[in-house]
Amino acid sequence: MLATANRISATFEQLAAKGEKALIPYIMAGDPSLADTESLVLALEKAGADLIELGVPFSDPIADGPVIQKAAERALLSGTSLRRILAMVKTLRTKTQIPLILMTYYNTIMAIGEETFCQEAVAAGVDGVIVPDMPPEEADNLHKAAQAHGPCLIYLLAPTSTSNRKTEVIRRTQGFIYYVSITGITGAKLEGFADIEKNVRALQKKAKKPIAVGFGIATPDDARRMAAFADGVIVGSALVKKIAEFQQSPELIQEVSRFTEQLKSAIRPNDRAA
Incomplete structure (x- = not known):
């Protein structure tokens, strides 16, 4: 396996050995600034995050709802670019070894070329x-x-993925499979836990790889219910909303940390069984 895969796979293996599930927060890099993002990553880890997704701002984020769209707009206005994000990740690697995952639209990668992007991403960490x-x-x-x-x-x-698509994704994916819980955009209301559980359990049996679920998980209770069967829980819009609310406040880190601690507490085995 590629060296960069090791932090992701090792994290899931370590959590599984303890009977725990991964908390994977998503934040938009550069919202409200890259300096704030760097501080937020370190705070998220301290608050209990196991892996962290960093959004790369894009002008036409088709999969994202209004909360993340506005975060992308703020990040672009602050001068955030893919290469500046990679430079930030490189700096973060002197302070943390938490797995870092970029969520980016293809045009951003194509602008610098697939080979160059992969080389520079790995070099950054x-x-x-x-x-x-x-x-x-x-x-x-x-x-x-x-x-x-x-x-x-x-x-x-997604719930609508065909059998062929599932087979192809299982074959190609490294680290974990991202299961989109709803047929909609980020931030949409989460419904139908029973159907999600059925689909995720079937996928786990077939894939033999960790399955992390995202889209619509907005509260600690949502996270707790999802962690009952998923290997990882991804929380994006709810966190990005917190950042938007407190972006001008000295309490930004404190508020984001508090919410992250609540999410992590909710998915720990003892709390899930409560």
């Missing part, structure tokens, strides 16, 4: 990449570049 607008059937060039240089490519599956 990026562990994984999620490209929500890149179906596996169209990802051959990026997949080859990632196989040659790293980082892990993490693909998405």
Whole structure:
């Protein structure tokens, strides 16, 4: 396995050995600034995050709801770019070894080239990449570049994914599979836990890889219910909303940390059984 995959896989293996599930917060890099993002990453880890997703701001984020769209706008206005994010990750790697995953749209990668992107991402210390607008059937060039240089490519599956798509994603994905809980955009209301559980358990049996669930998980109770069957719980819009609310406040780090601690507490085994 590629060296960059090790932090992701090792984290899931360590958690599984303890009977625990992964908390994977998502924040938009550069919102409200890259300096704040660096501080937030360290605070999220201290508060209990196991892996962290960093959004790369893009002008047309088709998979994202209004909360994350506005965060992308703020990040772009602050001068955030992919290369500046990579420079921040490189700095973070002198302070933390928590797995870091970029969530970016394909145009951002294409602008610098797949090979160059993969090389620079790994050199910076990026562990994984999620490209929500890149179906596996169209990802051959990026997949080859990632196989040659790293980082892990993490693909998405949804309730509407076909059997062929599931097979292809299981074959190609490294690290974990990102299961989209709803047929909608980020931040949409989460419903139908029974159906989600059924789909995730079937996927776990077939994939033999960790399955992390995202989209719509907004509260500690949502996270607790999802952690009863998923291997990881991804929380994005709810955290980004906190950052937007406190972006001008000295309490930003404190408020985000408090919410993250609540999420982590909710998915710990003792709390889940309560």
